[in-house]
Amino acid sequence: MSKILKKATLLVLAATTLLFSLMDQAAFAHGERATEPYIRTRTVHWYDVTWSTDALNVNDTVTVQGKFHLLNDWPDSVSLPNLVFLSNGSPGAVMTRVESYINEIPARQSTKGLIIGRDYDFKLVMKARKVGQWHLHPVMNIHGAGAVVGPGEWITVSGNEADFKDPLTTLTGNKIDDLQTFGVSRVQMWQFGFGLIAAVWILWWLRRPLIISRWLVVQKGRENLLITPMDDKVAAGLLVLLAMVVLVGYTRTTSEFPELVPLQSGSLSAPPLPKPPHAVEVKFKRAEYDVPGRSMRLSVEMTNTSDQPVSVGEFTTANLRFINKSLPAAVAAVSSKFPKELVPRNGLVIDNPEPLAPGESRLVNLDTTDAAWEVERLVSFLSNVDSRMGGLLFFYDGKGNRSMSEVYGPIVPVFKKTI
Amino acid sequence: MHAILESEPRAADPQKTKKMINLVPVAISWGVLLAIYVGLRLYQQAFAFKYGLDSTSPEFATYWLTLFKVEVPLIFGVGFAIWAYLWLTRDKNLDKIDAETELRRYFSLVAWFLLYTFSFLWIASFFGESDASWHQTVIRDTALTPSHIVVFYACIPLYIILGVSSLLYATTRIPKFSKGYSVPLIMAVLGPGLILPNLGYNEWGHAFWLTEEIFSHPLHWGFPVLGWTGFALGGVLLQATMRMAELFKEIDGANLAKA
Amino acid sequence: MTDNDQAILAAAEMSPRIARYSRTFDYLIVVIAAFLVWSVTHIHFLLFAGDWDFFIDWKDRQYWILITPIVSIMSAAAFQAIFWSLFRLPIGATASALLFLIGVWIVRYHSWEGMAYFPLSLVVPATGLVGAMALDCILVLSRSWVITAVFGGVIYGLSFFPTNWIYLAPYFQPAEHMGEMASVADIIGYVFPRSGTPEYIRIIERGTLRTFGDSANWVSAFFSAFVCIFAYSVFWLMGVAACTPKYIPVGYRFKELYGAKIDAGAV
Incomplete structure (x- = not known):
């Protein structure tokens, strides 16, 4: 039997060593695809997101800013955005948050009363703390629904991590050297002190004959042997000592x-941005x-309701940007620094590339073919109880002006082409 | 293996005062358990954030699902072997054992509890709160997180194995526990054991109700309520104390008679 | 060995040899009890009140001061009941609070800081240790769990806030951040982001209707003291109930499966 145990232990050790040796330094996704597709395609749509830099030193800051649109086809099972918190996705506190705003309203507290169908802008300033490669996303937490993660960029x-410091001066003028360590030694010193007294109290009792002997004495009704007058004095003394110390x-x-x-709470209101052009x-x-x-x-x-001819430039959903590559204005709208994996190579293919004339109505077929649908785990349309999708369409006129329209509806999985 | 399962020391010279318990097997078992727990924690340090955040990635399958698929059958396999051993080698002559042997077996039962409570500590304290640091940090996308794979599917099976082994040892070696089911012992073994099936409720709740993680949420209250059954070890201790006090008297009486 | 120890062994009618066995048993039980008290207290607290203890920006005037003592006195009472009713050892409450505190610090270091990069300033724990020692002392002095429930419960609930305030108060200094006033605790919570813990998830005071002369903390402490009496009582009784040494007869089927050999003469 012991041989088997030994072998099993060795096997586990060997397997562990093998796994460790397989370890490489490549970077991987970290849960941004966790949310169900119908939530990612029909709630918060992030756009115009930029990162001020993708490489920085400890203590330097990076600013992530952009806009988000709340889709009208909000799913039933997702709580309305009555209370939200702008956050960021990262594996632990590898970067610290310096400032955050929704429509220039500070977002240290949660924000209330966001309106479906409207747009907001956001800004996140983050400071580098831990050395490494970190995926930095804006995240919108919706009370009752959880996190809707925005596009992420590798930073x-x-x-030197040891250089990281987060100093603060209080309103009373006290200077705090570093928030990471502030107050910790004071807590530890006091708790250690209380712990020491507690340990002495416990040892005061444990040094005597304990379990069976004491039980037998209790059975014989000789409790006076178990709690002595000295114990009474010690207990009374300890009570007085504790009272004095506290x-x-x-x-x-x-x-x-x-x-x-006290802790500051209460949520803030952020009125939406003016409605963007809608052509x-x-x-x-x-x-x-x-x-x-x-x-x-x-x-x-x-149907073009504007006075300029317009063309479809981009379809965006779940942080993926399908770009109409035949339209220079749309291509130019994608910064060279925008994460490549979020801009599918095949882009957006339109069956009729002619611009839509003012007042014209036309049936248009849009094709977005890319492995990204699977990579981003967006194909579980098939396993959802609410198989609908949504997204934003961006249009450009001849002068490069952009307008935006929502699109949403049921989605049907097919195994051969019908449209 | 035998030494670990039967931690009573071999009787040497009956005239001498014999050691009641051999702690070497307990120390070895603690060492093995400690190696497992520390190993799992180091594994988390290396791979939890690195490969454990996206449950659909191939790296997750390699580093985490593999661990899950290996640990569950391995731990329960070893466990079933221990249980089978304890049952198959049961003492069918419990009526005839002398006081000193019986007393020694109480000490062996205590040895089992040294392992059982030690293993419970790792889930209830060390990895238990560690799971909070995981949830509060990342976005949950599977029931089989790197934290859960360790705390629920390695630590819980381990203490179930040791708890049931303690119960089986008592039932198959100690007359009192063989003649009657000890209510507190069953509670103290079954209650924490039920934490594993309680996960069904937990994961169901997280799939349909709660996307956000509040540790004190009523959805989680099944865990501590089942943890309360640990109080019943007080009853087991009382049962042991009552019987051991009798055995002490018997042994002392026999010694006096001899003298 | 003191005179008192010898008197105890004499009253227990233990020969030196048996006393040695008994002492060995004592040591082993102390270790088991420590593991048990540590585990049960931690898992109990973790899932009833853990969030308030994890983070400095959950330590509010309304719920933290109310809930932490109520939840922590439960396990303290149950273990006190077990050690006192069986052995007249007044250490259950102190052991529960002390071992829990040790366990908590281990996790704060190894997991919160060690794995998830949160600084200790965000995750400093509070402790009910002073109240727990007071519970044990009052039990010694009164020899009565009812008196301990009433007076000890009140002291436990009331002492939690001032005790922890001694070292946590600095976190509640005011500071300015993005043009708003916030406590240092709020800022620490904001600066070190927790992706799974949005601000609104905090179950904290959202505003006081009547501050009673800015003594909101003490109002919560008094309410906590009141509830602690009942929490203590219920868990004391549960601890006592858990010590029932009951056996249920195994029944015919089990005996058959077991196959015990019984002498013909004995039947």
């Missing part, structure tokens, strides 16, 4: 810090996901 942090400690603390405030009415006709072809095809009726 390389170099330098009383003196508390009084001194309140005089040391006369100005203290095209989009009427959803049909959407299908071609399973073997990894292609999402969309059939919509577009």
Whole structure:
């Protein structure tokens, strides 16, 4: 039997060593694809997101900013954005948050009353803390629904972690050297002190004959042997000691810090941005996901309500940007620094590339074929109880002006092309 | 293996005062358990954030699902072997054992509890709160997170194995526990054991109700309520104390008679 | 060995040899009890009140001061009941609070800081250790769990806030951040991001209707003291109930499976 145990132990050790040796330094995704596709395609749509840099030293900051649109076709099972918190996705506190805003309103607290169908801008300033390569996403936490993760960019942090400091000066003028360590030694010193007294108390009792002997004595009704007059004195003394320590400690603390405030709570309102230009009415006709072809095809009726001819430039959903490569304005709208994996290579293919004339109505078929649908785990349309999709269409006129329209509707999985 | 399962020391010279318990097997078992726990923690340090955040990635399958698929059958396999051994080698002559042997077996039962409570500590404290640091940090996308694969599917099976082994040892070696089911012992073994099936409720709740993680949420209360059954070890201790006090008297009486 | 120890062994009618066995048993049980008290206290607290203890920006005036003592007195009471009712050892509450505190610090270092990069300033724990020692002392002095429930429970609930305030108060200094006033604790919580813990998830005071002369902390402490009496009582009784040395007869089927050999004469 012991041989088997030995062998098993060796096997586990060997397997562990093998796994460790397989370890490489490549970077991997970290849960941004965790959310169900119908949430990612029909709630918060991030756009115009930029990162001020993709490489920085410890203590340097990076600013992530952009806009988000809340889709009208908000799913039933997702709580409305009545209370949200702008955050960031990262594996632990590898970067610290310096500032964050929704429509220039500070977002240290949660924000209330976001309106579906409207747009907001956001800004996140993050400071590098831990050395490594970190994927930095904006995240919108919706109360009751969880996180909707925005596009992520890999940020390389170099330098010396030991240099990281986060100093702060309080309103009473006290200077805090570093928030990472602030107050910790004071907590530890006091708790260690209390712990020491507690340990002495426990040992005071444990040094005597304990379990069976004491039980037998209890059975014989000789409790006077178990709790002696000396124990009474020690207990009374300890009570007095504790009372004194707490009383003196508390009084001194309140005089040391006369100005203290409670935790700050309460949510802030952020009015939406003015409605963006809206040049095209989009009427959803049909959407299908071609399973073997990894292609999402969309059939919509577009009506140009502006006075300029417009062309479809981009379809964006779940942080993926399908760009109409035949339209220079749309191509130019994608910064060279934007994460490549979020801009599918095949882009957006339109069956009729002619611009839509003012007042014209036309049925247009849009094709977005890319492995990204699977890579991003967006194909579980098939396993959802609410198989609908949504996204934003961006249009450009001849002068390069951009307008935006929502598109959403049911999606049908197909195994051969029908539109 | 035998030494670990039967931690009573071999009787040497009956005239001498014999050691009641041999702690070497306990120390070895603690060492093995410690190696497992520390190994798992180091594994988390190396791969939890690196490959454990996206449950659909191939790296997740390699580094985490593999661990899950290996650990569950391995731990329960070893466990079943220990249980089978304890049952098959049961003492069918419990009526005839002398006081000193019986007393020694109580000490052996205590040795089992040294392992059982040690293993419970790692889930209830060390990896238990560690799971909070995982949830509060990342976005949950599977029930089989790197944290859960360790805390639920390695640590819980380990203490179930040791808890049931303690129960089986008592039932198959100690007359009192063989003649009657000890209510507190069953509670103290079954209650924490039920934490494993309680995961069904937990994961169901997280799939349909709660996307956000509040540790104190009522959805999680099944864990501590089942943890309360640990109080019943007080009852087991009382049962042991009552019987051991009798055995002490018997042994002392026999010694006096001899003298 | 003190005179008192010898008197105890004499009253227990233990010969030196048996006393040695008994002492060995004591040591082993101390280790088992430590593991058990540590485990049960931690898992109990973790899932009833853990969040308030994890983070400095959850330590509010309304719920932290109310809930932490109520939850922590439960396990303290149960273990006190077990050690006192069986052995007249008044250490259950102190052991529960002390071992829990040790366990908590281990995890704060190894996991919160060691794996998830959160600084200790974000995750400093509070402790009910002073109240727990007071519970044990009052039990010694009164020899009565009812008196301990009433007076000890009140002291436990009331002492939690001032005790922890001695070292946590500095975190509640005011500071300015993005043009708003916030406590240092709020800022620490904001600066070190937790992706799975949005701000709104905090179950904290969202505003006081009547501050009673800015003594909101003490109002919560008093309410906590009141509930602690009942929490203590219920868990004391649960601890006592857990010590029932009951056996249920195994029944015919089990005996058959077991196959015990019984002498013909004995039947």
